[in-house]
Amino acid sequence: MAKRSGQKLKLLYLMKILLEQTDEDHGLTIAQLAQKLEEWGVSAERKSLYDDLETLQVYGLDVISPQGRGSYGVGSRLFEVAELKLLVDAVQSSRFITAKKSRELIGKVESLASVYQAQTLQRQVYVANRIKTMNESIYYNIDALHQAIAQGKQISFRYFQWAVGEAGEDTVARRFRREGERYQVSPWALTWDDENYYLVAYDTPEQKIKHFRVDKMEGIRLEQEKRDGAEQFQKFDMAVYSRQVFGMYGGEEAQVRLRFANHLAGVVVDRFGKDVPIRRDGEDHFTVWLSVAVSPQFFSWVLGFGEEAQILEPQWVLKRLKSHLEKTLALYE
Structure with missing residues (x-):
């Protein structure tokens, strides 16, 4: 590298060296900085380096002396x-x-x-046996979805699920829904729930809001049609939607009254927020009205608390719960 060219880049190289090889506990002397600049083909005089360090400090780089007078390094950074x-x-x-x-x-x-x-x-927490997605295209999917949302366009895609393989195969395999026919929806938002990414979109033919696992979408394509569902999404609250839908499994939305043991108040707050109005029911319990999507996952959430949680009304939800329990018990008779 020519000396003149190297001198023009000297400040950039010096900042790179400081950011990569120093911190609040580790510094480099002027001689060490000069040596490292030489490795980049840049000559540096001692006096000029003092001036350069001062310039970087004026620029905004937090140049400190980690090991006392004579050493230089970077203190605070954009990220702690x-x-x-x-x-x-x-x-x-x-x-x-x-x-x-x-x-x-x-x-x-x-x-x-x-x-x-x-x-x-590198020594941070490692989650043992963490199951990772196998769909590497999820990153391109997210990019395509953000692009469609920004442009206000509809999208089409194929949607698959994991299923048991063909007869005689002890494996799982991808199976496309609708026999591979493409879905076409209006994308409005992306949400992260239960460790998965979901697209929240409006389905025009069915005139309803739906959600799709992003890692199960394939061949996303932007369409020419403009998005539908603006009116529905004007009154849509993603936070409320996420609270209502258990494990992102849909179901018929309903106002359900439940009874909990007092010590489960924190569980209700964690799930539905602290503004949920509760009413005392004796000394040891409270009742609350919740807006939820009635589904087997919702029933499982309630049943997980055993005798300390109970659905009180409406009656049709109780009947559906009893039917769910009867079918489950029948498996073990």
Whole structure:
């Protein structure tokens, strides 16, 4: 590299060295900085480096002396180490991110720290036996969906589910719904629930809001038609929708009154928020009206609390619960 060209890039190289190889506990001397610049083909005089460090500090880089007078490093950064650890943990524990993509993303997160800090990130929580998605195209799906939402366009795609293989096969295989016929919907929002990404969209023929697992969508294509469902989504609240739908399984929406033991108040608040109006029912219980999507998953949530939770009304929900229980019990008779 020519000296003149290298001198023009000297400040950038110096900042790169400081960001990558120093932090609040590790610094480099002027001699070490000059040596590392030489490795990039840039010569640097001692006095000019002092001026360069001052310029970087004026620019906004937090240049400090980690090991006392004579050493230089970067103190505060855009992300604190604790924040980077949270990001790494989120990537590692997320089911919808494949193992390969997890490694790539964590590598990029590590680049935001010094080489010493990156070592602490590599020792972060590992979720044992975490099942990762096998659909590498989920990232392209998310990009295509954001593009469609931004442009206000409808999309079409094929949708599959995992099913038992053909007769004689002890495997699971992908099976396309509607025999592979493409769905066409109006995308409005993306949400992350129960460790999976979902598209919330409006189905024009059925005139209803639906959701789809993003990692089970294939061949997403932007269509020319403009989105439908604007009127429905003007009054749509994603937070309320997520609370109502258990495990993102749909069902008939209903106002249901339940009775809980007092110590389960926190469970109700965690699920439905602290503004849910509750009413005392004796010394040890309370009742509450909740708006939910009635489904087997909702019943499982309630039954998981045993005798400490009870559905009180409406009657049609109680009848459906009893039918669900009878069918389940029949399996064990």
